[in-house]
Amino acid sequence: MPIKTTKKVTNKKVVKEETKPAVEAKKEEVKPAEVKKAPAKKATTKKAAKPAVEVKKEEVKPAETKKAPAKKATTKKAAKPAVEAKKEEVKPAETKKAPAKKATKSAVKVKKEEVKPAEKKKATAKKTTKKATTKKTTTKKVTIKKMTKEEQYAKLSLDTCLDLAKAMSMNVTRDSIIQQLILNPDVKSVSKDLVNKYQLTGKFNFEEDGYDEGLVEVLVSKVYETADIKPQKAEDLQADVDHALNYKFTDVVADGEEYKAQFDTMRKVLMIAQHKDIHDSKKLDEEIGIDVEKFVEEFMDLAYSVLKTWKYEDVDYYEHFIYAVLSQLEDLHDTYRNRIMMDVADLYILHGDYGLGDADYGYILRENQIKDYIYYRYASIYEGVDKDKAKQIANQALQFVDDRFTYYPNIIAVLEG
Structure with missing residues (x-):
């Protein structure tokens, strides 16, 4: 009997001294590649198996549980703690895959093989995410390239263009833009x-400000498209011009309405001349079938009144x-330039x-050798404004x-008046 006791004590010491290094090795070195190198000891007694179970509970993570080497359980009681440890740490999906009472090496190999596909899926998912992100970035770049400055301007409403202006x-x-387009x-x-008037060239940057001088043409174009300033057909003008040539001055109100109507008709005549690049009134007569010079004269008389x-x-x-009309029809400009300048000068006075x-009168007097009519007009317009100045001019x-x-004689009459 004393001899048997000595052997048991010896065995316990061996187990304790050799088990601890194995546990420490697990703490420091348990990696997927090193699991195969860890020596698997057979549990000789129930007490020797418990330390191994406790290590699993405290130190082995869910991902590492699959990779840890399974020890042969000699008894049912030794196997139960191992199963309980797995229940606490393994996810519901992995519980189904847990081995039965006996854990064999083949089971360990199966688990190792099952871990690899899972890792591959994760890696694949990461790659897919990167690709998806790349696609999104590419899409944005394509959108910016497609949306040119001209396309962005084209989408703006007229009101927005006016606000940006x-x-x-x-x-x-x-x-105000319609009036300029009429001229x-x-x-x-x-x-x-x-652009020149407001000195916009290079003043604004589209990338930084969202607009530049190019917006001006877009604005003017949108006004032109929405306004009634298109050239009219020649046959539609003839009746209007005939009415203008036969009009008789009546009173201030009626004359004012007639002036508006003739202004609109003259604008259409001008636009036809510009559209067809006609600079001679006689050629324009043939184009639209009216006496353009007579109509210009009638219009100037009415406007002056x-x-x-x-x-x-x-x-x-x-x-x-009126200067736009005379500049377009060059022959009329030579004929009526002094008259229109004096008309405008009188109206300003x-x-x-x-x-x-x-x-204006000073310019006309310098440019003309025959000055009697110019002086008479100049002096007479001041008679109703400043008689002393009228006499001074005379x-x-x-x-x-x-x-x-x-x-x-007319100048003498002003001087003596």
């Missing part, structure tokens, strides 16, 4: 004039418009802008005019 410090409205129905030309009682701004607008009126005229000139 204000942001660019442009003092324009739809009506010159060329979108590019009007746009260029506005009506605008005396209208606003200063109306005079300014008329000046720009009557509206109190003496400086501009005097400057006295200046005597330096260049004597009884040989046609309007000498």
Whole structure:
């Protein structure tokens, strides 16, 4: 009996001394590749199996549980703790795969093989995510490339374009642009004039500000498309021109309405000449079947009469418009340039802008050798404004005019009046 006790004690010491290094090895070195190298000891007693189970509970993670080497369980009681440890740590999907009472090496191999596909799926998922992200980035880049500046401008409404024009410090409205297009129905030309007027070239950057000087042409184009400023057919103008040539001055109100109608008709005549690039009134006569020169004369007479009682701004607008007509029809410009300049100068003086009126008359007097009629017009317009200045102008005229000139008596009448 004493001899048996000595052997048991010896065995216990061996188990304790050899088991601890194995546990420590698991803590520090348990990796998928090193599991095969760890020596698997047979459990000789029930007590020797418990330390191995406790290590699993405390230190082995769910992912490592699959990879840990399974020891042969000699008894049913030794197997139960191992099963319980797995129940606590293995996910529901993995519980079904847990081995039965006896864990064999083949079971361990199966688990190792099952771990690999799972890892591959995760890796594949990561790659897929990267690809998806790359695709999204590519899509955004394509969108930016497709949406050019011109396309973005084209999508803007007229109101938005006007708001952006204000942001660019442009003092324009739809009506003011229409007026410019009436004088010159060329979108590019009007746009260029506005860019130069407000000094917009290089002032704004589309990438930084969201607009640049290119927006001006888009704005003018949208106004042109929405306004009634298209050239009219020639046959539709003939009746309007015939009515204008037969009109008789009646009163201020009726004359004002007629002026508006004739202005609109003259605008259409101008647009046809510009559209067909006609610069001679006779050629335009043949094109639209009207006497253009007579109509221009009638229109200037009516405007001179009506605008005396209208606003200063109306005079300014008329000046720009009638000069556009005469600039287009060059033969009429040579014939009527002095007359229209004196008409406009008179209207400015009557509206109190003496400086501009005097400057216009001064220019005409310098440019013409025969000055009697010009002096008479200049002096007579001041008779109803400033008689002393009228006499002063008439006295200046005597330096260049004597009884040989046609309007000498008229100048003397102003001087003595």
